[in-house]
Amino acid sequence: MPIESLVAMPDGVAWPSGSTLLAVAPLIGLIVGLLAFSLVDLVRARSVRYVPKWLWALIIVLAAAPLGAVLYLLVGRDRRSALPSEPVEASDRGQAGVGGELTVKADHGGRRRDGVPNPGAPARGGSPVDRRTTIRRAAEPVVETDGLTRDYGGGGLFDVDLSVPLGSVYGLVGPNGAGKTTMLCILGGMRRADRGAIRIGVPRRRIAVCPDVSEFDSWLTAREVVEFALALTGVDAPAGGVAGALSAAGLAHDADRRVGGFSRGMMQRLGLACALVGDPRLLIFDEPTSALDPAGRAEVLDLVSGMRGDRTVIFSSHILADVQRVADTIGILRHGRLLYQGPTQELIDTHLQPRWLVRIAGDPSLLRAEFGSQPWVTRVDPAGPDAVRVEAVSIEAGERGIPAVLASRRERLVSCDPVAADLEAAFLALTSR
Amino acid sequence: MTAPMIAPTSAAVTSPTMNPWRLEWLRLTRTPRWVALFGVYLTFGLLGPVMATYLAGFLQDVQTQMTIIVPPPEPKDGIVNYVNQVGQTGLIVVVVIAAGALAFDARRGLSTFLRTRTGSMWQLVRPRITVAAAAAVLAYGLGTVAAWYGTALLLGPLPVGAMVAGLLCESLYLVFAVAVVAVAASIARSGLGTVGVALGMLILLSILGTAGALHAWLPSTLAGAPAALLTGTSAADYLPAIGVTSVVIPALVAIAVARLGRREV
Numbered sequence: 001m002p003i004e005s006l007v008a009m010p011d012g013v014a015w016p017s018g019s020t021l022l023a024v025a026p027l028i029g030l031i032v033g034l035l036a037f038s039l040v041d042l043v044r045a046r047s048v049r050y051v052p053k054w055l056w057a058l059i060i061v062l063a064a065a066p067l068g069a070v071l072y073l074l075v076g077r078d079r080r081s082a083l084p085s086e087p088v089e090a091s092d093r094g095q096a097g098v099g100g101e102l103t104v105k106a107d108h109g110g111r112r113r114d115g116v117p118n119p120g121a122p123a124r125g126g127s128p129v130d131r132r133t134t135i136r137r138a139a140e141p142v143v144e145t146d147g148l149t150r151d152y153g154g155g156g157l158f159d160v161d162l163s164v165p166l167g168s169v170y171g172l173v174g175p176n177g178a179g180k181t182t183m184l185c186i187l188g189g190m191r192r193a194d195r196g197a198i199r200i201g202v203p204r205r206r207i208a209v210c211p212d213v214s215e216f217d218s219w220l221t222a223r224e225v226v227e228f229a230l231a232l233t234g235v236d237a238p239a240g241g242v243a244g245a246l247s248a249a250g251l252a253h254d255a256d257r258r259v260g261g262f263s264r265g266m267m268q269r270l271g272l273a274c275a276l277v278g279d280p281r282l283l284i285f286d287e288p289t290s291a292l293d294p295a296g297r298a299e300v301l302d303l304v305s306g307m308r309g310d311r312t313v314i315f316s317s318h319i320l321a322d323v324q325r326v327a328d329t330i331g332i333l334r335h336g337r338l339l340y341q342g343p344t345q346e347l348i349d350t351h352l353q354p355r356w357l358v359r360i361a362g363d364p365s366l367l368r369a370e371f372g373s374q375p376w377v378t379r380v381d382p383a384g385p386d387a388v389r390v391e392a393v394s395i396e397a398g399e400r401g402i403p404a405v406l407a408s409r410r411e412r413l414v415s416c417d418p419v420a421a422d423l424e425a426a427f428l429a430l431t432s433r
Numbered sequence: 434m435t436a437p438m439i440a441p442t443s444a445a446v447t448s449p450t451m452n453p454w455r456l457e458w459l460r461l462t463r464t465p466r467w468v469a470l471f472g473v474y475l476t477f478g479l480l481g482p483v484m485a486t487y488l489a490g491f492l493q494d495v496q497t498q499m500t501i502i503v504p505p506p507e508p509k510d511g512i513v514n515y516v517n518q519v520g521q522t523g524l525i526v527v528v529v530i531a532a533g534a535l536a537f538d539a540r541r542g543l544s545t546f547l548r549t550r551t552g553s554m555w556q557l558v559r560p561r562i563t564v565a566a567a568a569a570v571l572a573y574g575l576g577t578v579a580a581w582y583g584t585a586l587l588l589g590p591l592p593v594g595a596m597v598a599g600l601l602c603e604s605l606y607l608v609f610a611v612a613v614v615a616v617a618a619s620i621a622r623s624g625l626g627t628v629g630v631a632l633g634m635l636i637l638l639s640i641l642g643t644a645g646a647l648h649a650w651l652p653s654t655l656a657g658a659p660a661a662l663l664t665g666t667s668a669a670d671y672l673p674a675i676g677v678t679s680v681v682i683p684a685l686v687a688i689a690v691a692r693l694g695r696r697e698v
Binding site for chain 1: 459463465468469475476482486541542545546548550551552556583698
């Protein structure tokens, strides 16, 4: 070892000097810098992984420098604990629901209750009647498939002829494994069909796809994610478009938070904001409300419903009440085949028999037997200690027959209400055949 | 039909507009990636000359019965020590960082987001390859400067021509390694799988390079150039490998883009 480069200290330790010191100093600086960076990061972190913060501090300082610091940076750092760019106070989050999600209501006029216009609603404030007129006038299909088939060896899609009217909200429903996701993936360009034809009357850059589980780089803020989504589409958005999309998705107050700390529901909202920012003509949603709480679900459904007439929306959902609420057209898939396609209400009207709930003062067992003997009755079920549910071959038959039976038996009628036909019942009636 | 407008709100957009290039910059700077990449190269760059200088002294201190004779260190030993130490560790770090950017299909939600909004796969892949390769070259360059600095102080001056030539050769190899990662990302879907496939391909290439006939033509030959050029090897000896690598890099990128574009989510 070159003696001239070392200075003997009284306690026997040889410290570098001269050129050696110049060569070693940057290395020491690097190690000290790494230790300092790790310690500052540790202090700023909200949480760390595997062991407590104080133990990480000991590891960083005491473990053979800088291995402890490197170990912390690679293993102990919790990316989701990164501090937001701007502090967010709890009061800034509006009516925080589960997971701190903002609760913002929207009314039918396309105006949210916080005063921000709803981007899903018509910009010119068209009334529901106007929108219906628009739909009728522009009812030509914007998405059509002809014999679309994708065979996964038994599962998949087979000869599907989808027809999605322009400006409609099209609900795609079906049991698990029916082919809904495959259908949406093919329409979104993420999968290819084995055979068949697809015609989409919208430029590819005007189609937005929102998967059931939205994922983004955790170190970006929500605003940056939406800006990036806009940049990728290459569409010129109006000024404030990014902020508007974030606001519409209920993330206005979380715009500058890093998405690594978002709940699944917030990620789904962010996916929605990304879909909206490019001003798409066709939106494809796969289970858009699956991760949302009831309030969030209502907001998203309002948003989707408000798009009717202006954008075309295709969405899949296993929550049939959601589909019935917002979809004007419905497609039912089972085992990869399209069982039904058409207006939602028509499906309910066609595939469900009219039903009434008849409530009397007294024991309904004899009345049930009487209804059961009538030729126009298709089904009678008990509905509690004082009521029966009567299903008739037609509305007219029920409306005429029920009062007649009650009168003939001199029953004391409490109430007789038609049972609302819902999509779930129609769906079960159709798919169980 | 009237297009609904996204209404502006009172919240002003303060950050610069995002784009795929800025995304890659943020990927490097907002995560420990830059610490790992530059830390490894800089540490080995500063450590290499010190180790080369004091290796004999260290060995004398630790030896007991066996006598190890180490020749007096020369200036080239500082760089050789750096290249030998950083050759594997640095390459692994580069592969891991590049895989983190290119294996975007590992997460279905992210993959769907990117693929359904991008006009072309090239638009998506180009910044990821470019920024990863540029960061790797920059980190290696920084490490080389550090090693050069330490060597000049402790062991003596180094030939500038050989140093620059070695830097260019290693840089080309690192770009090649990133292109290999791109192909690996089109073969494997997960991040770990991408790293495994890429390292497997690079190791296989190094093994093939041991065959005498192929040695001069393979990109892996360039990895040893910075050290070899200081020990008397002519830069002209690396021209075949440089030529092959220059052709293979765009070919690999084209293959990766084509394969990633055809992949289904």
